[in-house]
Amino acid sequence: MPPNPSLARHPALDDWLSVTLDGRIVLRTGKVDIGQRISTALGLIAAEELDLDMARVEVNAAETGVSPDEGITSGSNSIEHAGEAIRLVAATARHHLLSLAAKHLEVEVSTLDVADGSIASRATNRTTSYWELCEGKPLGIPVDLATPVKSPDEYRLVGQRTVARGMVEICTGSTRFVHDMVLPGMVHARIIRPPQFDARLVDIAPAAIGKLDGQGVALVRDGSFVAVAHKDEYRTVQAAARVAGAAEWRIDGGLEAQDVHERLLANDRVSLPVRDGTPRREPVPEPIPRPPQATTTLKAQYERPYQIHGSIGPSAALAVWESGQLSVWSHSQAIYLLRASLAEALDIDVAGVRVVHAPGPGCYGHNGADDAALDAALVARALPGKPILLKWSREDEHAWEPYGPCMVMDMEASLDGQNRVVAWSHESYSDTHTRRPRPGPGRSGAANLLAMRHLAQPLEPPRSEPNMGHEVGIHRNLDPLYTFPQRRLVKHLVRDMPLRTSALRSLGAFANIFAIESFVDELAGASSADPLEFRLQHLDDARAKAVLEAMADRLGWRRRDLPTGWGQGIAFARYKNAKAYAAVGIELEVTEAAEVRLHRAVIAADAGQVIDPGGLTAQLEGGLMQSASMSLYEEVRFDATGITSRDWDSYPILRFDNVPEIDTILMGRPSKPCLGAGEATAGPTPGAIANAICAATGLRLRRLPFTPDTIRMAALA
Secondary structure: OOOOOHHHHHOOHHHHHHEEOOOOOEOOOOOOOOOOOHHHHHHHHHHHHHOOOOOHEEEEOOOOOOOOOOOOOOOHHHHHHHHHHHHHHHHHHHHHHHHHHHHHOOOOOHHHEEOOOOOEEEOOEEEEEEEHHHHHOOOOEEOOOOOOOOOOOOOOOOOOOOOOOHHHEEEEEEOOHHHHHHOOOEEEEEEEEOOOOOEEEEEEEEHHHHHHHHOOOEEEEEEEEEEEEEOOHHHHHHHHHHHHHHHHEEOOOOOOOHHHHHHHHOEEEEEEEEOOOOEOOOOOOOOOOOOOOEEEEEEEEEEEEEOOOOOOOOEEEEEEEOOOEEEEEEEOOOOOOHHHHHHHHHHOOOEEEEEEEOOOOOEEEOHHHHHHHHHHHHHHOOOOOOEEEEEEEEHHHHEEEEEEOOOEEEEEEEEOOOOEEEEEEEEEEEEOOOOOOOHHHHHHHHOOHHHOOOOOOOOOOOOOOOOOOOOHHHHOOOOOOOOOOOOEEEEEEOOOOOOEEOOOOOOOHHHHHHHHHHHHHHHHHHHHHHHHHHHOOOOOOOHHHHHHHHHHHHOOOOOOOOOEEEEOOOOOOHHHHHHEEEEEEEEEEOOOOOOOOEEEEEEOOOOOOOHHHHHHHHHHHHHHHHHHHHHHHOOEEEOOOOOOOOOOOOOOOOOOHHOOOEEEEEEEOOOOOOOOOOOOOOOOHHHHHHHHHHHHHHHOEOOOOOOHHHHHHHHHH
């Protein structure tokens, strides 16, 4: 088993777990719950190993200086990292407590039984409990990496359906988000945004400032960073509107209204070959010569636009600056990195910053949460001693969050006479997917936070360099799982693109798998092969084949009774070629108005051992729904004046009237390691939709999103 990064940072048991006097086990984790039910899964794992009822296990909100530093909640790593850590933590605690109980009861450990924390000896009928043995004190031992853990055939909780933690509160509307926080003396703040990235504040009309003073509204200005604050939220919103109307901006440049996909291919770039999921600092190989046994060669180009995270609630944060110390409540997915980046931004010692995770608009990737935290911190520094609750508007979120990058995928492949792929080339062009604030040279963490661009002493974001990690950024899932003998895989980090980008669910995998699975269908069509059989023919991985076959069987693949204008499409991937396997089948209709109506979706997934079936199902289905929305509707739009898609009308998303019936199959494998599944369906979904549209209409769509205009243009081409 590879070393667990979470336990490598925090080997002490007491960093993770406490036994309270009132009969609870308190877990601490650095992974944050953003709706993926990680707190439920970790609670199940701990309760299982400790022989407790779930109600006794409390999972604390992540907090710097209190919770273990587990990096970023991202990459579908939480169960594999935090889950395995908690399993060993709980197993270590159980074995240690049983040893203490045996000594206390003067019996052999083998005579002890545990039921909900109570320990009884079969030899003497004497009892004790976890809480009596600990007396509220630390355990004072390291996590034993070799401690025995339960066998799956002993499980009574893991793998069983349970109500997610906090679900009752969410359903009844009693959940308290960061937006709902109230502290004594709190004031509300709003940011006044420039019209676009390059705009700089010239002045604010003195009359408007005078009115603010008369109404007790605080104006915070540092260069082009402008905010207002007042104890009444409505007055704050009104004041922000007045200041926005009274502000004069200088626009030094404008956004070029050029086709971003043309720009991706034309701009300066850094190009690297990719082998076995890792970029190499080597010259890019020449195109593969057409193999002598090739009978057919196809080429295609696929495109993805800029897209947003689309959190239904805008970002927010609460900050307090007192005696040079900063406390921030944020829905960030990386509280330790945010703490260090805030310290860089404010030029204070990191020990003077505390970040507490608070529920907020969840997203998979890097939305406006970290930026809102710095916004709140800057206002709090200007108004020391006052808790500052700062909320972004819908326009803020749409126009200022870091976007998922636009991408171009150039594909070429050759088939031999037996319909086998004998050469495969895939080149992906994209801006960076990894611009989270991360401390480093030149205050690089602070420089990646939005407000730092607008201060009187601004920091420009650092120039992105190619990410050389395994299966990250542009080259995530660039390498297909299929057994293609000759592969030419190239990533191009493109410079000087117009918009700010960072991580969006699955990073480059969404577009790369869309291209791969669409192109595989095109190759199957060129060889007159069934798309399912064509995929199976090119797979050696038995688990990959199993999810494809299970999905196709449940979908009723190649039904002959589909109405006119209906079609089925399939797609498959193993996320990062190391996480969960997922096959997606889509049955849809393309109407006479060229609208895509989703009727059915089937997911078959293999995530190894299943901890929380309800949570896993929700992750897979939620991934499909977000990906379907991105496939059919979503595109950031802009012109020379700035971002124009600033609300749900100009940036539409999937609505309830186009939600398909979803059937999810979990290929439970209790004896196998857990595999991250949060992003497993994100990539196959656009491929399955594109393939289903082609089956319904005969039109091969290669540019996302598949809007009615896109379909009509394809029909006229």
